Every structure is written in C-alpha cells, then in structure tokens.
Amino acid sequence: MKASPSTATTGGLSRRTFLQSTALGGLMLGLQLPLAGRVRAAAEFAPNAFVRIAPDDTVTLIIKHFEMGQGSTTGLVTLLAEELDADIERVAIEYAPANAQLYGNALLGGAQGTGGSSAMADSWTKMRRAGATARAMLVQAAAQRWRVPAAEIAVSRGVVSAGNRRATFGELAAAAAEVPVPETVSLKAPGDFIYIGRESTRRVDSRAKSTGTATFTIDVRLPELLTAVIAWPPAFGATLKSYKADKALQVKGVVDVVEIPEGVAVVAEGMWPAIKGRRALELDWDTARAGPASSEALYAEYEALADQPGQAVVASDDTAPRLAKAARKVTATYHFPYLAHAAMEPMNCVAWLHDGRLETWSGHQFPSIDHPSAARAAGLETSQVTLHTLVSGGSFGRRANPWADFTVAAVQVAKALKDKHGWERPVRMQMTREDDTRAGQYRPLYVHKAEIGLDANGALSAWRHAIVGQSIMAGAGMLRDGQVDESSVEGVEPTPYSIPAHSVALHSPAQPVRPLWWRSVGHTHTAFAVETLMDELAEAAGKDPVAFRLALLDGDPRMAGVLKRVAEEGNWGRELPEGRAQGIAVHYSFRSYVAQLVEVSLRADGLPRVHKVHCAVDCGVAINPDQVAAQMEGGIGFALAGALYGEIDIEQGEAKQSNFHDYRVLRIDEMPEVAVHIVDSRLDPTGVGEPGVPPLAPAVANAMYRLSGKRVRRLPFAAA
C-alpha cells in the first residue's frame, strides 16, 4: 500500500497518536506471532539495525535504550531524524529486542543496558550515522531513478527532491534497499541542525502519557493473564520454614499458591483476590540469620571501621605530616542512610511460558542481565526467550538490577504453574508498594570521616578521607578481588579539586541487604561530604565559598565555568530578606558539570524550605534543551526528597518503612522554583539523568548553616 503523507492511513493522526498506536500495534504483533518473529515487508528499506522505512513512508526507529522517563526515546528520535532529514512528527518507535551485538552500549562495556546517564553519549554518533546512512542511500536511489548527480538532490522532512522532481521516502524505499550501504557518510555541521538543540523539538511520548494510553508493564493485557502477589521474606536474610495455603486457596479468584525460592506466590485472576489471598496465608519464617541488627548499630560499627586502615584508594605520603603541621583543621563524620528508589510503578514483570519458549514484558533496563537471568529461571536457552521492553513508571536505578529480581520471580511463578499443572498461562508478578519499599536493593548506608588541614595562609594543605559502606559492584558480582569499587568513592576520588596531599581509604563490609545504584550512585553521598566540607574550609580560611572553590579548580575550566555561571545567574551574595540564605555547590558526575545555587529559609520544624534553585549545567551539546531542563528539575526534586526525608531504617533485618506515609517523597508545595542555565557547547553530549542530583543536598545544607549556625552531618535533614 502506497500513500502520500497527506493521505496515508497515519496522515490524519498527529505523530503522538501515531507513536502510541504503533506501540500498541507492536505489542499485538508480539502476541499474534510469538514464534515467527517479525516478517519484514518485501519493499521495506532497513539499511541498519536501527531504522526501517516502509513504502507507506513510515520511518521506524528501533530504540536501543530503556525509557524510564528520562527522555532518551525523544533524544534518539531527534538524532536520527536530524541526519535522515525525516519529518520528526512521523517517526514511529519500537523498543529493541535483547541483542547486545546490535544494541550494546559502548559506555557499559558493550552490554545492552541503560544506566550511568550514558544513552545520549553512546548514541550521539551512532544514531546520527544510522540516519545519515539511510539518507545517503535514499539520495542514491533517487539519483539513479532521475539520472541526476547525488549532489543536486535535496532532502527535507521525508521528501527527496531535485528540481521539480520529488519522491517521498516510502516511494524510494524499495530502490534504496538495493543500493550498497556506503562505508562513510558525512554528518551535518551544528549550524545546519533543525531538530538538535531546538526548544521546538518536543517529547515524543507526551500525548500517550497524558491520555493514559502508554503501555506500562502493569497494563499489559494477554489472554488468560494471571496475577501473582508474593509473600516475600519479612526481613533480610529470613527464609521460609513452612506455610499453609488452605485459607488463601479459599479466596474466590485465587487459582493456586506456589512456592518459589524467595517466597510464596499467590496466583489469582486479578490483583484484588491475589492481595486477599496473600493476607490469608499462614507463614512461618526463620529469622535467625536476619540482619543487620539495626541502622544505628551499623553507624557505630562503620564509625569504628573508618578509623582502621582500609583499602587505599589514593594515598599520599605527605598527608600525615601535612595534617600534623596544619594551622587549622576541619574534621567531620557523616551518616547516610539506606535509601529506596520508590519508583511510582511498583516492580513487576509479565512472564509467559508457552510452546517451549518464554516471553517476558517488563521495564527491562538491562537486557544483557535480564535475558540470561530469565532463561536460567525458565531452564531455557536465551535463544528461546524473547524480552519485550516496555516503558516504566520510573526506575532511578532500581530496574537495572544484577539479580533481575522481579523478572526472575515472574518466571519462577510461571514455571511453577507449568511444572505443577502444565499451564501455559501468562502471569504478571506485581509488587505492592509495601513489597517494593521493603525489597532491599537500596542505596547502601555509608559513613564518611574526613580530616582536612589548611596552612597558615588558609590554603588547602592535606585531605584524609575514609568511606565505609557496602560495595554496590561487589554486591552485583561485578568486582574483582582487591579491586576498589569506584562507585563507593567517585566524587571524593577522583575529584576535580586540586588537593596537594590526598589519602582516601575505603571499607566495604557485606550485609544481608542487597545494595544497588540509586540515581547518581556514589555521588549521592560523596558530593554531600565534599561540598559541605568546602564551605567549612572556606569559612575556616576566612574566604568566600565560591572564591575558595575556584582557587582549587584552576585546571578545570568547565567546573569553574558552571560555578561562575550559577553565581552570576543567582546573584551570589545578594541581599536577602531576614531568615533567608543562599547556599552553593558544584559537582562533576557522569561526564557532566552541574552547579546549583539555592535560596532557603527554615520552617517552624527546622527543616529547610527551598524557594529557588539556579542550576547551571555543562553537558556538551544539549540535544533536547527542554529535556535537559526537565532532568535538572526532576533531579533537584528527587535529591530534595532524599535530603529532607529519605531514610530506610532497619531493625532486626526489617525495613521499618513501607509506603509513602513513612517513606516520604517530595510534594508539590516543597518543590522549589528552578531556573536551568545550559552552557552553550559543541562538545559531545554527556549525562543529564543523574548529574542534577548531587549538588542539591549540600547546597541546601550550606544555606541551612548560614541560617542556624549548625553544620548538617547526617541525612536526611529530618533525622539530623
């Protein structure tokens, strides 16, 4: 079927409707053809693994990154459409299947996954090249058809033309498919960009997400779909002794109760009977090995450990003698609690074992982990397992999971039902909010101890720092023996500040709680320690906090650049009404530079009210400036929630918090006004999903000190 854009079946729809219906169509195709895979239309043009152009003019981009809200889908569409000279309004999307060879992330060692704020950095050249290659082949096809030199051919918004001859991409698709793939293509000069860097380029998923039609894992509908709710261990390290399911099985709608390695699954025809069935279970847990004893006990244990030598991250012979001679010293001990991610969509996965195969639907953030994990749980080869990656209601690190916990649990339930009954019904494993909050996989609890010396002139002389806390990389099985877990120390070492003598030691005790990366990972605690210490040192040296930092950032113009920019934009040092103070912090993370200047007052309960945040960011080229701003806004809100309230408190191995009443996230009345200032840059793009988080809490703490005279050494502020 051929159609021009104005009369195409999709022509009457806006791009957003089109995207949304395509997403649903893709899902339905998966259901209809679970075994056959996708059959490509004969006249379709697919020059590489990322782009397909159909005779009906549909340009489909295969999205190699998981969308958790960070906007990378929009970013990839922007990059492809730019170099393809496609009509960005008419680019449809499909999320990539599990295939690291085609869709691997060079910044994650070639694994297929989304994390470390790396999607745009990995895609910058890859996606533009994919678009430029397809464009060159369409141009070549037109040149052959019209017998004109390729150089005389123009392409604009999906239409190829030369003089008064024109053809749409779809009309050229079949011919372009016969053109040899060029080995080299040239990319546009930045001055020629029409989509990249433009405020007018909008999110591709706003319509679906504003009409309730975006399909999340919780929304997947399949014939005879079952719902499983699992009775998980009540404490970390607890194991099941025995259980009785009689009463649960009597609940109308419960179809069975099955044991899986981690707990007991109540399987029902819907969520409500599954929840009621779980309430009716009688469970006997062995909690003898549950732990840790308490968060407070861990703080005490970790403080003692901090005084021991530990693993040397960096060690200068000059540190001890310089500290001994220091004219003034600043010493500080910091406490950082366990933190849950609290993504809005509680963790879930749909698993369907049928016809000797497995299909899963989930927010598969790391297909390179989820795919083999799902296969192992099912007792199948990865070639027998199809992952369907869906958008998810947040992640913040939770879905990039070395244990693939929610995927594996769903598969285990499906397998238990198949083994027991021979059923081949799809099952959705759905956590409740309480399950999700208490499931572990937390940002670990950390203690920092620092001792820093200034010389007689107030110049930084030596810095000794100890960090104690679980290793995320060791927990994930990704650390060699003796290797330093960089994610425990990043931000303290390496640091952009010039420190004449620097010694950093690390202790990484293991605990029964699974540790996991939480939006901005190590920087969640290191930035707080370093950036509040910078203010203390400036005060001890009798210097302005901005000037003190700048003196230590001589070799780093981009760090200095964002700090100066935010100080200008936020009018650092301006007169403020009584009861208000400014605070400032700057941090480098995920290859980006972010400085924030906050204006704060204290509420009656002593907690800070953050009125305004100026945020300067240098992330190289801002592919979608409005989405860079959105990530800074969101990062600030996420960081402020953690700083104000974030704490999972553990007692006898049990997480004491369970839902939003006691694990508070930010509310609208606590969200500051945010002004984002993006540094104009032509350098390759770097991360924005995480770098907005680290500077916020220390900037607020620095302002709090100016108001109260008290240094904040413990997070959250509510616990200090």
Place this chain on the structure above:
Amino acid sequence: MIQFSVNGEAVAHTGDPEEPLLWVLRDSLGLTGTKFGCGAGLCGACTVHVDGAARRACVTPVKTVEGQAVTTIEGLGAQGLHPVQQAWIAEDVAQCGYCQAGQIMAAVDLLRQVPNPSDADIERLQTNLCRCGTYTRVRKAIFRAAAAQGRTPATEGES
C-alpha cells in the same frame, strides 16, 4: 450486584463489594489508564472522578460508588483532548508518565473548584505525588489550562 456507570456506560459488578474501584476498573473493565501506586490513598496515581469529584480509586470500595458516575482518564479525553490534557502536552509535563493520568484527573477537579487558582490553591488541592519531580511543570500546565478555559466562549460570556 453493584451498578454504576464508567465513562457514560452502565456497569454491573457482581464480585466482592469491598474490591477497590481501582482493580475493578483495571482488571475487570480493562481501563488501565488509572494506575496503582500505593494502595493506600497516599499518592493519587489512581485518581478518578466520582460524580465529577476527584477520588482515589485504590481506597474506594466499589460498593460505595453504587448509582454514581465514574470518569477515568479514558473518559476524559473521549471527545478529543481535554484542555488540561492539552496543557500537559504543551508543557511536556510527563517524564515517566506513570502518575500523570492521576495528576490530570486531580487538576481537572481542581479547576472545577477554583477556575483561576493561585499557587496556594494548587499546593492545597494538587496533592498527587510525582517521583520524577515534574511539579514545576504540573503547576505551569494548571495555569495554562486555567487561562485556556478562561478563554472558552462559555466563560467569556460570563465575564
């Protein structure tokens, strides 16, 4: 049997009268725009309208909506996009988007109660949680929708 309407269509629920409206909408009626976030009325991801007023469906036993008219996000946009949805799209409010159907339903009710809201009105009435931190844009979108609604012929006639 509990009878009520959803998006203008008559519905009869024959199951557990205590079942929260949320699961009836999602699991029995297939209306998945209304989301599950907390199950305790804390986050508002499940916000729907019952006789025009915002209600948290996860803590609303279905028996309590007997004879009432329920509207979900699917019903809101049935005659084209609602002005609040248009404002949400114009401001690119959504990030993950999971809470946004609930945010929009809450905002529609907010504007019903206070057609020209102040910041304080928004802070008092828009109590839904967003973990992505889209609040700055939620606020902007509510103001945008309020301005758009103020320009509609009906209210222009009043002013």
